[in-house]
Amino acid sequence: MEDAGARIQRQRAYTSRILPHARPGLRNPPGLGAVATRRLLAHALLVYDSANEVLRTRPRTTLIPPDVYFFRQYTRPPYCTYEKLSAGELTPEVARDWDNACTTYFMHKKIDAKDQVKMIAFGMLDPRLRTWYLTQRATLDGGTFTQYMTALKNAWLESHWDTKLRRKVLGSQQGNRPFYEWALELQNQNALLYGSTTHLTDAQLRNQLEANICEELTIPVLRANLADNLTLKAWIEEVKYLDDKRLEDLAAHRKIAEDLYKSSRRAAPTSAHRLLAWVH
Known part of the structure; x- marks a missing residue:
């Protein structure tokens, strides 16, 4: 069986023959495919010789963690890139x-x-x-x-898209959705209007949210008597707390109703059997 010293010497001879002129930034060494490169790097570390501007290798040792395959100590050459907008409808x-x-x-x-x-x-x-x-x-x-x-x-963009989007925001209502989910949706839609005259200010957006919350949340918000000088973020967080409490109570009531329904379903056959036994 080949000992460690002989294996290291064989690796050095192999890598020195393959990588004598490798330059920084090459994806694979010259004459070496991707699979062979991965096999090579499993047994050697690539380091950058700044004096000669070439990539060299040294064998792995037992001190190197098994999940580290190689270490590159060089910088890529500058390259040009730009942003890309894929084909499709512009929204x-x-x-x-x-x-x-x-x-x-x-x-x-x-x-x-x-x-x-x-x-x-x-x-x-x-x-x-x-x-x-x-x-x-x-x-x-x-x-x-x-x-x-x-x-x-x-x-x-669609003609008058900003006016149509503003009307969508102004006509939106919470309905059965959680308040915070609905508020985030309106904020995201209003953000698309930023920079145009149709964009709603924080005060206008707060008025819109407050006027269109669900009926079950209206009374708790009025009782909370939230200050007018609250920021939009702080006001949304306060209303979210009230709505979360409302949803928890609603879930508890729903669970009680389901339990009562299940217990009544289990009791119904027993009563019927007792009635049949009495008749007979």
């Missing part, structure tokens, strides 16, 4: 996510305002959006990213 939610992703990308890459539109325009993978951009490329590239997003929404 207010998709437009918001695209706006946020691009803004984060600009901040991370420190892209100048004059270059922002051209850096992400070809990330629009939908042929319709890309053609729309190419037909007015000079105008869009010369403007700001905010102007680009406004033009994108005007061209591809």
Whole structure:
């Protein structure tokens, strides 16, 4: 059986033949496939020789945890990337996510305002959006990213989408849903209106929520006499506490009713049998 010293010498000879000119950033060493690379890394550690700018290997030892396969001590070369908008219908939610992703990308890459539109325009993978951009490329590239997003929404979102969404928010009612779930839904919908005149302020959203809570919650909220100077977050948390208590009481009453129903079902056959026995 091969001893440890001989095995280490064999591994060194093998890896020194395979990796003499490997450069940082290569996915697999030259001439070595993915499977062979995994087998190699199971027995050796890759380290970066900064003096010669090459990847070298050293054998594993028993001091290395079994779940550690290799350690790379080099940095990848800089590469260019950009955000991508997949093909499909452009909705207010998709437009918001695209706006946020691009803004984060600009901040991370420190892209100048004059270059922002051209850096992400070809990330629009939908042929319709890309053609729309190419037909007015000079105008869009010369403007700001905010102007680009406004033009994108005007061209591809449903007409008067913001007015329709505001009416949906104003017409929403809690119904049988938990208050907090309903309040989160309205806040998310109202967030899509941010930046437009249809966006509801915190005071307006609180009035909308308070006016459309379920009847069972109306009396507890009125009795709580919540202060008018509470923030929207604090007010929602107070109402959530009252609604959670209401739901707990409702669940307890439902359980009592179910238990009574089950006990009555069990008692019914016994009474019937007693009646039959009396008749006979």
